[in-house]
Amino acid sequence: MDPEIAEKYASWCRSIVVEASAPSPLLAKACEELVGGIGSMLGRMPLAGGTADHGRCVLLCAGNSSKLHGVVEAAELEALGEEGYVLRTAGEPGRPFVAIAGHTDRGALYGAFHFLRLLQTGQNLNELNIIEKPAAKLRMINHWDNMDGSVERGYAGRSIFYRDGKIVTDRKRIHDYARMMAAVGLNAIAINNVNVHETETNLITSELLPSVAAVADIFRAYGVRLYLSVNFASPIQYGGLTTADPLDPEVRRFWAERAADVYRHIPDFGGFLVKADSEFRPGPFTYGRDHADGANMLAEALRPYGGIVVWRCFVYDCLQDWRDRKTDRARAAFDHFRPLDGKFADNVILQIKNGPMDFQVREPASPLFGGLRHTNQVLELQITQEYTGQQKHLCFLIPQWKEILDFDTYARGEGSTVSKAATGELFGRPLGGIAAVSNIGDDANWTGHLLAQANYYGYGRLVWRPELTAEQIADEWTRITFGHDPAVVSTIRRMLLDSWTIYENYTSPLGVGWMVNPGHHYGPNVDGYEYSKWGTYHYADCHGIGVDRTVKSGTGYTGQYHDKVASRFESIESCPDELLLFFHHVPYTHVLKSGKTVIQHIYDTHFEGAEQVDKLVDVWRGLEGRIDGDRYASVLSRLQEQSKHAKEWRDVINSYFLRKSGIADEQGRTIY
Numbered sequence: 313m314d315p316e317i318a319e320k321y322a323s324w325c326r327s328i329v330v331e332a333s334a335p336s337p338l339l340a341k342a343c344e345e346l347v348g349g350i351g352s353m354l355g356r357m358p359l360a361g362g363t364a365d366h367g368r369c370v371l372l373c374a375g376n377s378s379k380l381h382g383v384v385e386a387a388e389l390e391a392l393g394e395e396g397y398v399l400r401t402a403g404e405p406g407r408p409f410v411a412i413a414g415h416t417d418r419g420a421l422y423g424a425f426h427f428l429r430l431l432q433t434g435q436n437l438n439e440l441n442i443i444e445k446p447a448a449k450l451r452m453i454n455h456w457d458n459m460d461g462s463v464e465r466g467y468a469g470r471s472i473f474y475r476d477g478k479i480v481t482d483r484k485r486i487h488d489y490a491r492m493m494a495a496v497g498l499n500a501i502a503i504n505n506v507n508v509h510e511t512e513t514n515l516i517t518s519e520l521l522p523s524v525a526a527v528a529d530i531f532r533a534y535g536v537r538l539y540l541s542v543n544f545a546s547p548i549q550y551g552g553l554t555t556a557d558p559l560d561p562e563v564r565r566f567w568a569e570r571a572a573d574v575y576r577h578i579p580d581f582g583g584f585l586v587k588a589d590s591e592f593r594p595g596p597f598t599y600g601r602d603h604a605d606g607a608n609m610l611a612e613a614l615r616p617y618g619g620i621v622v623w624r625c626f627v628y629d630c631l632q633d634w635r636d637r638k639t640d641r642a643r644a645a646f647d648h649f650r651p652l653d654g655k656f657a658d659n660v661i662l663q664i665k666n667g668p669m670d671f672q673v674r675e676p677a678s679p680l681f682g683g684l685r686h687t688n689q690v691l692e693l694q695i696t697q698e699y700t701g702q703q704k705h706l707c708f709l710i711p712q713w714k715e716i717l718d719f720d721t722y723a724r725g726e727g728s729t730v731s732k733a734a735t736g737e738l739f740g741r742p743l744g745g746i747a748a749v750s751n752i753g754d755d756a757n758w759t760g761h762l763l764a765q766a767n768y769y770g771y772g773r774l775v776w777r778p779e780l781t782a783e784q785i786a787d788e789w790t791r792i793t794f795g796h797d798p799a800v801v802s803t804i805r806r807m808l809l810d811s812w813t814i815y816e817n818y819t820s821p822l823g824v825g826w827m828v829n830p831g832h833h834y835g836p837n838v839d840g841y842e843y844s845k846w847g848t849y850h851y852a853d854c855h856g857i858g859v860d861r862t863v864k865s866g867t868g869y870t871g872q873y874h875d876k877v878a879s880r881f882e883s884i885e886s887c888p889d890e891l892l893l894f895f896h897h898v899p900y901t902h903v904l905k906s907g908k909t910v911i912q913h914i915y916d917t918h919f920e921g922a923e924q925v926d927k928l929v930d931v932w933r934g935l936e937g938r939i940d941g942d943r944y945a946s947v948l949s950r951l952q953e954q955s956k957h958a959k960e961w962r963d964v965i966n967s968y969f970l971r972k973s974g975i976a977d978e979q980g981r982t983i984y
């Protein structure tokens with residue numbers, strides 16, 4: 313830190329004064345974080361305790377306090393709700409202080425982290441007046457961690473939670489992780505894979521609940537609630553029953569008992585997360601019941617304790633080949649859940665993936681946003697880079713998420729964004745929020761690719777304040793992580809901001825998706841999913857490519873959107889280029905809005921994308937000596953791998969389309 317700024321900060325931060333009506337563990341943590349954070353940044357430990365009567369200080373308050381008199385009024389505090397805070401510079405001349413005030417201790421904790429962020433990003437403290445509260449109530453992380461220690465779609469080492477069928481006993485990493493979640497404003501975590509494997513995941517049994525409770529304690533200390541993924545067939549598995557039929561009284565009794573047991577161990581348990589009737593997971597369909605029956609049964613079991621059911625909408629028949637074009641995997645979530653709108657209990661939230669397929673590099677927003685009016689919903693994003701380079705490639709996902717959040721569904725006229733639908737604001741729903749699949753593991757730097765940390769960080773920041781720009785988030789993360797050297801900041805910020813476009817350039821073109829190796833989903837394989845049953849096709853032949861999802865001649869998917877959106881996607885003229893092949897089957901000679909033909913666009917973007925990655929390597933090399941050697945080397949080696957791999961992508965895709973179309977590259981470049 314610049315010594316002059318450090319000196320200024322030190323003058324404010326000599327002591328932390330804590331004010332609360334009652335002692336609170338969360339407030340104690342907030343104070344601990346301030347002391348530790350300030351101490352490590354300034355090299356001088358502030359004094360915790362003391363009074364605000366001597367010189368400058370930081371005043372940390374939960375609830376009303378006489379010290380806030382004339383600084384933050386009671387009504388203003390109350391308006392902050394459960395999680396908001398005020399950061400304000402106040403006090404008499406000669407005795408000024410910075411107030412960090414929440415209506416609750418949780419608000420004060422988030423305020424403390426915000427204060428630390430101000431120091432990390434070099435802000436002036438003299439005239440602070442910041443008032444914040446989160447846009448989304450539920451700000452959740454889903455872990456796809458398995459109890460054998462593996463992580464489904466994990467690219468950053470092994471699970472921090474499990475080893476050999478048990479919860480780890482050394483929980484230091486979990487503790488650090490809880491701090492990290494709170495630092496970016498997250499408040500909920502599901503700690504096990506949505507694919508709850510029968511034989512090993514028995515976290516809701518009396519045997520394992522004590523260790524689950526110990527993990528819940530760690531998260532609670534930082535304001536994070538614990539959730540568990542459950543297997544819909546648990547009554548058969550652990551209950552000795554022969555059915556999991558949601559309307560069966562014995563099944564209902566089983567779940568009521570499990571819920572009671574869970575809450576005996578974890579009184580503030582969040583609830584269950586459920587993947588049912590999807591990709592071989594059991595569900596209500598087996599018993600001729602629908603998903604409202606299934607979700608409501610669990611909701612009833614959790615209701616006495618204030619728990620909720622987070623029920624996933626990622627439901628489709630993965631064994632259905634729809635080459636007859638009568639069905640379409642993209643349609644599945646809407647077709648299943650729209651008819652059930654209004655039938656879910658009020659403690660059920662439907663968790664909807666951002667797009668209708670599955671976390672591809674580019675998809676339109678799911679039509680369920682704006683399509684469900686009487687149902688709580690939560691947006692599901694994927695931080696882990698399953699289809700976006702698996703944390704070997706650089707892909708900063710905030711711009712992608714922003715496009716989704718800002719997508720206008722027109723459900724209630726202009727301005728009916730996905731963000732408002734997910735938070736519950738659009739239809740006045742009591743529950744709502746955003747969930748995302750974690751990208752962390754036990755790698756020392758958490759995320760494998762160091763720069764992939766920016767996705768986790770940015771996720772937290774964005775769900776707190778969706779109006780933050782990708783630029784702001786990239787800038788913040790870079791400064792917090794690497795300091796303020798202007799060359800470092802501008803280089804890394806630019807790399808992050810360009811990376812999604814670069815990745816898209818050399819991978820699946822124009823929204824068509826899926827040209828990856830089946831199974832592990834890393835690397836190019838143009839026809840890998842073209843002749844299988846997963847419903848993920850591009851229909852390339854010698855004439856053209858793309859999926860006709862129009863009402864007029866295709867699968868009718870466009871009709872799931874509200875009129876204004878539907879007609880934009882339905883017509884080739886108004887469909888945005890970047891989604892053209894998601895919605896339309898066109899000849900290779902079709903001319904895009906950019907003026908290029910589809911085939912030339914494919915060639916150009918693939919050559920360009922691979923070159924752009926080479927440039928990323930070059931600009932990163934320019935930072936040698938400006939950042940520490942370890943981090944420099946670790947990012948460099950990932951970028952070098954990306955550069956090699958981007959060329960493989962380029963060559964596989966370009967040669968495939970050259971052979972399919974028989975149309976040469978206008979620029980005569982070599983295509984292998």
Ligand code: BDP
Nearest residue numbers: 464465506507587626670671
């Ligand atoms: C897909 C993943 C698969 C997950 C599934 C899901 O490939 O591993 O189980 O999503 O979200 O993206 O349930």
